[in-house]
Amino acid sequence: MSYYEIQGGRPLEGRLEIHGAKNSVLPILAAALLAPGESVIENCPDLSDVSATLDILRLLGCRVEREGDRVAIDASVLSRCQIPEQLMREMRSSVIFLGALLARLGEAELFYPGGCELGPRPIDLHLAALRALGAEILEEQGSLCCHQTQTNPAGREICLSIPSVGATENAMLAACGCESTTTIVGAAREPEIVDLQNFLRSMGARVSGAGGSVITVEGGVPLHPTRYRVMGDRMAAATYLCAGAAARGAVELVGVDPDTLTAVLACLSQAGCEIHTGENFIAMEQWGLLRGIPPVRTAPYPGFPTDAQAVLMAALAGGEGSTMFVENIFDSRYGHVDELRRMGADIQVDGRVAVVQGVGRLRGATLRGTDLRGAAALVVAALGAEGMSTLSQLRHIRRGYENFARNLRQLGGEIRELP
Ligand code: EPZ
Numbered sequence: 001m002s003y004y005e006i007q008g009g010r011p012l013e014g015r016l017e018i019h020g021a022k023n024s025v026l027p028i029l030a031a032a033l034l035a036p037g038e039s040v041i042e043n044c045p046d047l048s049d050v051s052a053t054l055d056i057l058r059l060l061g062c063r064v065e066r067e068g069d070r071v072a073i074d075a076s077v078l079s080r081c082q083i084p085e086q087l088m089r090e091m092r093s094s095v096i097f098l099g100a101l102l103a104r105l106g107e108a109e110l111f112y113p114g115g116c117e118l119g120p121r122p123i124d125l126h127l128a129a130l131r132a133l134g135a136e137i138l139e140e141q142g143s144l145c146c147h148q149t150q151t152n153p154a155g156r157e158i159c160l161s162i163p164s165v166g167a168t169e170n171a172m173l174a175a176c177g178c179e180s181t182t183t184i185v186g187a188a189r190e191p192e193i194v195d196l197q198n199f200l201r202s203m204g205a206r207v208s209g210a211g212g213s214v215i216t217v218e219g220g221v222p223l224h225p226t227r228y229r230v231m232g233d234r235m236a237a238a239t240y241l242c243a244g245a246a247a248r249g250a251v252e253l254v255g256v257d258p259d260t261l262t263a264v265l266a267c268l269s270q271a272g273c274e275i276h277t278g279e280n281f282i283a284m285e286q287w288g289l290l291r292g293i294p295p296v297r298t299a300p301y302p303g304f305p306t307d308a309q310a311v312l313m314a315a316l317a318g319g320e321g322s323t324m325f326v327e328n329i330f331d332s333r334y335g336h337v338d339e340l341r342r343m344g345a346d347i348q349v350d351g352r353v354a355v356v357q358g359v360g361r362l363r364g365a366t367l368r369g370t371d372l373r374g375a376a377a378l379v380v381a382a383l384g385a386e387g388m389s390t391l392s393q394l395r396h397i398r399r400g401y402e403n404f405a406r407n408l409r410q411l412g413g414e415i416r417e418l419p
Contacts, residue, residue, distance in 0.1 A: 003392040004405060007414035008364055008385035011249035011287075014411045018237050018255040019045040019402040020069065020230035023307075024192040026093050027169040028199045028230060029053045029073065033060065033100040034176050035203050037225035038074040043255075044230060045069070048398045052091040056083055060101075075104075075225075082109040085142070092116055095123055098146060099170035102135050103177025106148035112139075117371035119331030125160055125167035132156045133174045133182065148177070155182035155219045163188040163213065163300045169196055175217035176205050184215040190301040191260040195231045202226040232256035232280070235307045236401060238264045239376045241284050242311040243408065245273050246318055246384030250285040251411060258282045263304040267293055267312055271319065292321025292358060298329050310336045310377035317345040318384045319358035327352050335370030336377045342367065343385055361386050369393035372400045379404070383413050 020043035030053070032039040044050060046069070054064050054071065061079030065072045081101050088094050092113030101108035113121060127137050130146065134153035138145040155178040158171050168188040175182035187193065189211055197210035203226045206218035237256040244251035245268055258265060258277035265275050265282070270293040273286040293316070298306040306329035316323050317340050327333045334354055337347050343362040348355045364387030369375025375396040382389035394417070397404050405415045 001392060002394055002417050002419050003390050004379065004394065005416055005418055006379065006382040006389045006391065008247070008382055008387060008389065010247060010412055010414050012244045012247045012251050012383065012408070012411040012413055013249045015252040015254065016240060016407055016411060018232040018253050019043070021192060021195070021233040022047055022049055022400045023165070023235070024195040025050060025230045026053055027096045027173070027192070027196050028228065029057065030096045030100040031173055031196065031199055032057070032073040033062070033075050033078065033104050034173065035223040035225050036076045038072055039225040040227040041071045041073070042227070042229040043069050044071045045233065045402045047400055047402055048395070049091050049093070049400065052087065053094070056087055056094055056097060059083070059087070078105060081105050081107045083111070085111040088113050092121055093166065095126060096166060096169055096173070098126060098130060098144070099173030102130060102146060102148055102174050108146045110144045112142045112144065117335055117374070118333050125162060125164045126170045129158045129160070129167055129171040130174050132158050133171070133178055135174070152179040154178060155180040155217065157183045157185060160184065160186035165190050165193065168193055168215065172196060172200065172207065172215060172217055175219065176200065176223065178219035180219045182217045182219065185213070187213050187215045188300060189213060191231060191234065191257070199226070199228045202228050234260040235305070235373070237261060237282060238305070238308040239311045239380065239401070240407070241268060241282065242315040243380045243383050243413070244284055244411070245271065245286045245290055246315040246380050247413065248287050248384070249412070250283070252281070252283045254281050256280060256282060263302060264308045264312065267296060267304065270294065271316065289360065290316055290319030290358065292316065292319070292323045295324040295326060297326040306330060306333060307373050309333060310373045311380050313347070313354065313356055314340060314377035314381040315384065316356050316358060317347060317381060318360070318362040320360055321358050323356045325354040325356065327354070336374035339367045339370065339378050340381055343381055343389070345381070363387055364389040367391045369396040372396050376401060379408070379415070383408065383415070
């Protein structure tokens with residue numbers, strides 16, 4: 001199994017183009033099923049989660065061709081509506097295919113995606129939304145057999161008790177298959193939802209309200225294939241910024257909208273980083289020790305994003321001063337803490353609360369990736385640490401970061417992947 005070798009202490013300097021957003025392209029690829037014909041998705045990142053999604057599209061009968069960051073998906077003929085359990089387990093966000101398959105074919109057979117390193121990942125809100133739109137869903141021994149009971153399914157008002165990103169996306173896609181208007185109340189407001197709305201609009205769908213908590217999808221509109229460019233990955237951007245903050249230096253990111261990261265940029269500014277932003281551009285300079293900042297409470301957008309919690313914690317652990325984190329979204333998203341402690345981090349965890357006391361400089365150590373953002377956080381910490389670190393379990397990194405080590409080397413980081 002390959003691993004990273006990271007020599008800490010080198011400042012990061014330079015400019016980096018941010019790849020397309022994982023959490024935007026996955027639902028968009030599923031949405032390509034909604035219209036017969038060939039859609040082209042641009043700025044599609046080269047990630048293992050994307051490859052798994054393309055494999056599912058092929059399995060369903062689509063012709064899929066990839067050339068660089070451009071993916072062509074011909075969904076003219078779908079030959080099946082089942083997604084095998086193994087593929088569901090490989091990538092739990094495949095549950096997003098439920099809404100798209102119900103809209104296009106009126107049936108779908110998936111499996112419970114199951115939990116992951118972040119804890120249980122229930123899909124009750126997804127299933128309730130789809131049932132409200134006429135789907136009958138039989139759950140037995142972990143499988144989900146779904147079919148549309150109505151010939152011309154009517155739209156409905158759907159109320160989400162939690163602004164779930166995935167449930168909002170599934171409801172939007174299923175609503176595209178209804179004959180009348182669906183209103184999603186309590187919708188997630190993440191920028192990736194807006195990107196999905198824009199993609200659906202480019203297919204001819206009449207969707208509005210994304211970015212707010214009420215989304216409306218007019219039904220009965222025939223959809224056509226499209227060409228669409230995916231937004232930049234704000235979580236990859238947050239990761240590179242935290243790497244620059246931890247290692248010190250001056251990092252410029254292009255291809256990401258700073259307005260999608262305001263909560264993270266505010267924290268980095270409070271910690272002492274100098275931040276400048278422009279159209280699809282974020283620049284950050286940091287040459288001293290990061291300061292402790294007021295409590296960081298993860299929340300649905302536009303609150304502080306849970307996906308940036310680990311990487312910010314890793315940067316602050318090597319600074320000075322104290323910062324309290326409260327992880328309100330997932331039940332166990334502190335898997336990276338034990339690994340950071342191996343580097344000398346002083347972090348006390350009690351349930352959802354983690355208090356980080358900066359120790360001035362972390363020490364290199366032998367590290368294991370725990371989950372996608374936790375593994376990235378360990379790279380952030382190692383780049384700012386004294387001495388050499390190694391990181392194994394790189395499969396977590398490959399799920400969400402394109403050319404991670406190469407990009408960090410481009411910024412001057414001493415990181416290489418060894419077999
Ligand atoms: C999306 O996951 C992202 N994944 C996650 O990013 C992100 O952390 C999360 O949204 C929150 O922003 C993708 O977009 C592929 P949720 P999702 O449904 O949709 C509870 C990463 O690092 N919930 O918004 O699965 C759930 O348990 C990944 O890139 C229910 O109770 O997240 C959680 O506590 C990690 N019932 C909360 O809602 C449901 O039916 C938010 O989850 C659905 C969710």
